[in-house]
Amino acid sequence: AQKITQTQPGMFVQEKEAVTLDCTYDTSDQSYGLFWYKQPSSGEMIFLIYQGSYDEQNATEGRYSLNFQKARKSANLVISASQLGDSAMYFCAMREGGGNQGGKLIFGQGTELSVKP
Amino acid sequence: NAGVTQTPKFQVLKTGQSMTLQCAQDMNHEYMSWYRQDPGMGLRLIHYSVGAGITDQGEVPNGYNVSRSTTEDFPLRLLSAAPSQTSVYFCASTRRTDRLGLFFGPGTRLTVL
Numbered sequence: 532a533q534k535i536t537q538t539q540p541g542m543f544v545q546e547k548e549a550v551t552l553d554c555t556y557d558t559s560d561q562s563y564g565l566f567w568y569k570q571p572s573s574g575e576m577i578f579l580i581y582q583g584s585y586d587e588q589n590a591t592e593g594r595y596s597l598n599f600q601k602a603r604k605s606a607n608l609v610i611s612a613s614q615l616g617d618s619a620m621y622f623c624a625m626r627e628g629g630g631n632q633g634g635k636l637i638f639g640q641g642t643e644l645s646v647k648p
Numbered sequence: 649n650a651g652v653t654q655t656p657k658f659q660v661l662k663t664g665q666s667m668t669l670q671c672a673q674d675m676n677h678e679y680m681s682w683y684r685q686d687p688g689m690g691l692r693l694i695h696y697s698v699g700a701g702i703t704d705q706g707e708v709p710n711g712y713n714v715s716r717s718t719t720e721d722f723p724l725r726l727l728s729a730a731p732s733q734t735s736v737y738f739c740a741s742t743r744r745t746d747r748l749g750l751f752f753g754p755g756t757r758l759t760v761l
Contacts, residue, residue, distance in 0.1 A: 535690075540688075564749070566749045574736070574754065574755050575752065575754055575755070576691075576738060576740075576750075576752035576755075578748065578749055578750070578751075581748055581749060622690055622691070624691075624749070626749070634679035634680070634681050634696060634740060634741070634742040634749075634750055635681065635693055635696055635706065636691075636693070636749060636750060637693075638683075638690035638691040638692070639690050640688055640689060640690045641690055
């Protein structure tokens with residue numbers, strides 16, 4: 532069963548504008564973690580932001596924020612003031628259960644973001 | 649700190665050949681894992697380890713073996729390569745107590761002809 536769904540295969544955004552990348556998840560666990568990773572064309576996986584299921588505040592890291600709506604099971608990534616260097620593939624991922632679960636993550640299919648000058 | 653290192657970066661194999669993808673980390677992380685990345689499918693977990701001598705299967709383990717004799721190393725073995733194993737392979741590690749997810753290696757691009 533698909534546990535992480537990213538419905539936007541590709542998106543465009545104008546430089547300096549904000550963009551939201553969608554992510555919905557499915558789990559029966561009460562304790563879980565949600566992650567966003569960036570993969571530029573060079574191929575490396577870069578951690579962006581983390582949200583725990585019990586975190587009361589939405590996570591923020593610089594220009595990245597996570598819009599966490601627990602009841603809707605969504606964890607959308609918001610990038611403010613887009614830059615050309617933000618052009619990349621973005622993956623949403625989930626860790627089910629408490630603790631670190633052996634480092635096991637479930638990934639979505641990814642969204643390719645292109646920032647236009 | 650080199651972080652997570654993987655060798656080789658690129659590899660071409662013929663169907664039926666075997667090989668080992670190397671992975672090492674110098675961060676004293678307890679947990680290590682292997683993922684494969686295929687177009688349109690995100691990353692999928694192959695095998696993982698929670699410590700030296702302890703390994704377990706992930707979502708797509710068939711055709712792969714792992715062992716973990718030391719904390720630092722977690723090699724992935726392809727026993728008899730098949731074209732379906734053409735993919736990009738990522739090794740990752742993390743601390744037992746770390747809620748911040750995975751540190752990834754740079755990846756190995758494998759082509760099986």
